[in-house]
């Protein structure tokens with residue numbers, strides 16, 4: 001393929017604005033798949049992704065398009081995730097592209113995530129082509145939304161195509177616009193090989209597969225390549241593209257995007273962002289890589305059955321082969337035994353990992369309340385990172401605790417400014433800026449990350465009836481008056497229930513937590529005292545009253561199978577419980593802190 005006939009682009013869209021539907025239309029129009037094969041959205045491959053309707057892993061599809069001029073063009077569409085937790089994958093995908101389609105739902109308007117992703121695209125010098133989708137909907141307001149794109153994002157949208165990815169209206173015009181308005185890749189076809197690893201994943205049959213963008217030179221099957229950061233050489237055994245069916249090829253040329261397989265054992269052998277070159281004629285320098293992602297949220301996960309620990313370790317190792325953002329290390333809790341402390345990009349990432357572990361690896365796990373990473377300045381002048389409240393040094397040894405602060409940008413219709421501001425204040429937010437952008441308002445707030453982790457996302461959706469959207473960046477660590485809130489069950493401190501909270505909120509949190517735990521801990525044969533404490537000071541308590549009767553008592557002397565059934569039923573119910581001392585604590589109790597503010 002002539003280099004000037006290649007177009008590499010991605011589709012930027014907020015969740016549900018129609019990115020996958022549009023990509024599917026492209027595939028259909030260019031003949032990549034028969035209609036009957038189009039029953040499911042093709043870019044979302046993973047079953048959990050499909051169920052939740054979100055795109056996690058960046059994927060690339062190559063299509064061949066015959067333009068109105070008669071020329072054949074090669075399109076490489078790089079899929080990008082829309083959720084804020086995965087924004088780092090967006091910037092990775094953008095590195096492989098010269099252009100981006102910005103898809104905005106004309107019935108919804110611009111949302112924070114599209115703004116953030118669009119800025120990233122513009123910073124990376126991509127040509128951005130706005131498209132107004134869902135104009136078939138009755139409540140679509142393309143004029144207003146075009147205006148909003150100009151006001152909020154600052155790119156011209158007067159000529160933005162008005163389409164319906166669902167009915168197919170005007171979609172062919174988008175393909176023509178891609179040819180006419182997005183640039184072809186630059187790069188030297190005769191230069192030494194430089195290929196960027198955009199993504200790597202583990203395939204059970206093929207081993208490590210890497211998605212690469214050939215920046216300079218070309219690469220062929222059977223050649224020896226070198227991974228520049230490690231200096232290791234590998235022979236390419238297979239390469240190709242997805243159309244979206246997997247198609248093997250002999251060669252990938254300058255400007256192309258495709259996958260390679262080179263007998264690499266684990267994804268750390270082909271790190272994302274790394275540069276590949278030819279072993280026999282290496283290039284001088286690495287391509288600029290991507291920003292390394294840092295997990296921001298940590299939680300402990302413990303197998304309910306201690307014997308599952310080794311299985312759990314193996315499952316995590318396997319999962320990491322496909323998810324380089326996942327970090328974990330063994331953790332030993334007095335209450336929950338052996339488990340792992342796992343780092344996640346955000347709450348959604350945490351939920352997905354937990355779900356995959358349970359579903360794909362059949363593990364039964366207890367997850368503790370998520371925590372952010374704190375910086376603790378000790379009286380010895382040392383700075384320690386603490387991601388587990390149980391590991392906070394004794395108060396006497398702490399000079400200062402610093403918490404991560406983010407800048408959150410909330411985009412919403414003016415009607416909701418009041419209630420959103422109130423929510424931000426409640427979350428210890430400090431307003432930085434408030435701007436009217438067309439028919440929307442952008443509020444910029446500095447907020448402690450810990451508050452956002454709790455339930456900000458859900459609360460924001462509910463106070464704005466789903467109209468507000470937000471995205472955030474990490475700003476800095478900042479000193480705050482923080483304390484560890486311990487929970488005691490029948491007088492014993494349960495390490496896995498400890499949280500770090502602001503002193504001003506400690507009393508309310510403690511009280512709410514005790515109440516919530518009282519609701520979720522099942523009654524047992526004895527009274528259970530639940531207490532919240534700061535240091536040795538008890539600040540709240542509640543009691544789960546004892547059951548009066550033995551649940552199986554009424555079956556005595558009677559039908560044995562009925563008794564067994566009852567016990568089995570109890571066992572089912574026990575699945576997500578952990579015996580802590582003499583008390584059984586269910587999963588909900590460990591996550592009680594997530595919901596404490598909700599009921600107010």
Ligand SMILES: Nc1nc2c(ncn2[C@@H]2O[C@H](COP(=O)(O)OP(=O)(O)OP(=O)(O)O)[C@@H](O)[C@H]2O)c(=O)[nH]1
Nearest residue numbers: 015016017018019020021053054082134164165166
């Ligand atoms: N009426 C109408 N509905 C559309 C149109 N395009 C997409 N949809 C619907 O909008 C919903 C979301 O579309 P998707 O394509 O899954 O959205 P997405 O942006 O890929 O979402 P994520 O993968 O979660 O980021 C689906 O129910 C689509 O059927 C359109 O042009 N008109």
